[in-house]
Amino acid sequence: MQASRARLFKEYKEVQREKTADPDIQLVCDDTNIFKWTALIKGPSETPYEGGVFQLAFAVPEQYPLQPPQVRFLTKIFHPNVHFKTGEICLDILKNAWSPAWTLQSVCRAIIALMAHPEPDSPLNCDSGNLLRSGDLRGYQSMARMYTRLAAMPKKG
């Protein structure tokens, strides 16, 4: 508990110091609980998520950093490796490939990379996975783009 708190505090300071280093990620710690974080990430360019801003929720366990944070999308997203209803993310580094060398910041970068490079063979969203696996890139992109517009962009007017 003490160790995880100390580590998170270091990450907090690092985030404050490097605030401008990565303009695609805005990582914020809860005011009252250092084990709760949220992040705003920009959809990567040349993907159907471009132009969208996606919110992630982090729940950090007491055994952090020996155990990975739990991360999920709060913003609705149509992606093969993200559960459409719960926002749960299927990503190896959040499970068995986790190591303390990762940080909350680098997890955000990995999630952005996952958005750009979906893995349709281990889908959490089967509809999305099936579109990609059957080669219907256009179908996948238009669905993903539609949800980006509906959920991840500011409403006009």
Place this chain on the structure above:
Amino acid sequence: MMVVAVEIEAMEVAVPAIMGGGGKVTASVYYLIFVSFDFLRLEQLFWCSVQLVQELILEPEPLSALSAEYQSGSPVLQEKIKVLGEIYAAIRRTRGDGNCFFRCFMFSYLEYILESQDKAEVDRITANVEQCKKTLQSLGYADFTFEDFFALFLEQLESVLQGNETSISHDELVRRSRDQSVSDYVVMFFRFVTSGEIRRRSEFFEPFILGLSSTTVEQFCKTSVEPMGEESDHVHITALSDALGVPIRVMYLDRSSCDSNGVSVNHHDFIPAVSDLQGTTKSDSDLVKPFITLLYRPGHYDILYAK
């Protein structure tokens, strides 16, 4: 009929001697409710389930405990255990959680320092640890990702040296090695060191890694070295031994039998490559004699104690 099971209590109790002793078990008491629709009757009973959770590091056992294990097994193995019994007095088992090599190394090394009080060795490894830190920094690791693990190892190292306020006894070393919050941090320290060494000398390790997993060196470190619970191979042992400058002997207990000249037990000595930095300072011949001996059985490492 319907059965409802409700866990009402879970407790940790010592392993009864009949189950081997020395460990801890989690015992769960379940409350089972049978609902029978025929008679609209409720039957209730208690159910106790016991789950064995082995300690991370067990107490040493005489080698005869090992032969007992293979009593009805392969004759080659039985012969090999006899040969081992001539040189080694005891075995200390570790939990098979994928970290057993690192855990064995941790305990063996700290125990050696505790017993030998070899101050020169402590100074030597401390210099190597400092070097490992620089390696990670030059590979682009942020300090805060690894420094806690380094600090915890150095703390253990200091505390096994006697005569300080923070000095610990052998019992305390065993206790800490079983305490996940200390033990896992030290294991993770070794994983960082191993990963750094493999990446620093990626040209040397690349062919071995390609043979193992056909991935890049960096990918291998990310998926097979740094994550907890990933098992260790020749590559890991070589890298750790080189990085820290600590020789390791591994005795192989497997079914391979070589020839007609009787049974022998294969072993491999991991002797640290003389690094350019340390080469001039220490070249005693006793440096190349491993004081850590591990027993390898396919998929698992335990600690061996010489007679």
